[in-house]
Amino acid sequence: MKSIEEIRDMLGRLGKLKLGFYPTPFHRLDRISEEYGVELYVKREDFSGMTLFGGNKIRKLEYLLHDAIRQGCDTVVTYGATQSNHAMETATAARKCGLNPVLFLAAIVEPNAADIRANLLLDTILGAEINIIPANGQSTKQTMEESQDLIQGRIKELEAQGHKIYNIPTGGSLPLGACGFADAYVETMEQAAAMGLKPDYLFTATGSTGTLSGLCAGKALLGNDTKLVGIEVGPKPASYPEEVIALANEALRLMGADETVTADLFTVTDQYYGAGYEVPSPDANDDIRYLARTEGIFADPVYSGKSFHGMMEYIRNGRVPKGSTVIFLHTGGATALFSESGIVGDLSCRK
Secondary structure, eight states, X not given: OOOHHHHHHHHHHHOOOXXXXXXXXXXXXXXXXXXXXXXXXXXXXXXXXXXXXXXXTHHHHHHHHHHHHHTTOOEEEEEEETTOHHHHHHHHHHHHTTOEEEEEEEESSOOOTTSOOHHHHHHHHTTOEEEEEEOTTOOHHHHHHHTHHHXXXXXXXXXXXXXXXXXXXXXXXXXXXXXXXXXXXXXXXXXXXXXXXXXXXXXXXXXXXXXXXXXXXXXXXXXXXXXXXXXXXXXXXXXXXXXXXXXXXXXXXXXXXXXXXXXXXXXXXXXXXXXXXXXXXXXXXXXXXXXXXXXXXXXXXXXHHHHHHHHHHHHHTTSSOTTOEEEEEEOBOGGGGGSOHHHHGGGGSOO
């Protein structure tokens, strides 16, 4: 168990850039708390900066792009779906740092070249090199695995032109990137303590493991007993919890910590992503409307909307007891509300 000061010192030794606006806001959701008899707070990672768009990936990029610059790289390559928050935030942060962004994007939902929307429009405005790869019904991970000849060929071309490449996997899910969310966990608990709160639960969306792994690492370092719940936003293999544990422990070793993440430190659930990643869930969309109409906060249909829905189902069915103090980590991504109809679903219908 470490103190907040000790953890901050460990993270500080890794080195990072200042790209986001921290600490992000932390406040009570008054109307929902009163309706359901819980103390519900939101951690506004959708306010991370450096722009109005994207969300939580900036925490990872502060560490990763510091490493890229330290290594003398001038080009950053990363991966995602065409509406990837991570890819867009990487392009944004790269431009801020004077680096060239190169994106490989899986067209899980086929974009319309005559009507570029949301994050893909922002990628275009940023002048990122955009390589769109047909997904053909596969996941982003599968698409990238099967496109390695194309990807490696382009990387070799860039290297032959004299560029030095920093390669960031989907979601920024490297041990160094996960350290950004160990930092976020500590920040959240510090804010809660300042308000006299002892959180019983913290809910987050989980996709490529980086955010949840970092939160697990932070929890292991602090040694508190807040129940950490990851709401999966798409289908994952049975080995997914082991992948979270492995990345969390790599992050802890990188920080020089002797604490260990084990399976009892968190829970993941696959009950709330609906038909798949980037496929709208009618139930989650109902809760996106509910959050907007009770608290004036927007969630997106890919990540934060599904995790908010999952948390609300935990509250409604009593898995979170009345009187509990609950934190919803809002991972951002509201630009997806302006994406293709195949992602937005029935949110465009008046209900």
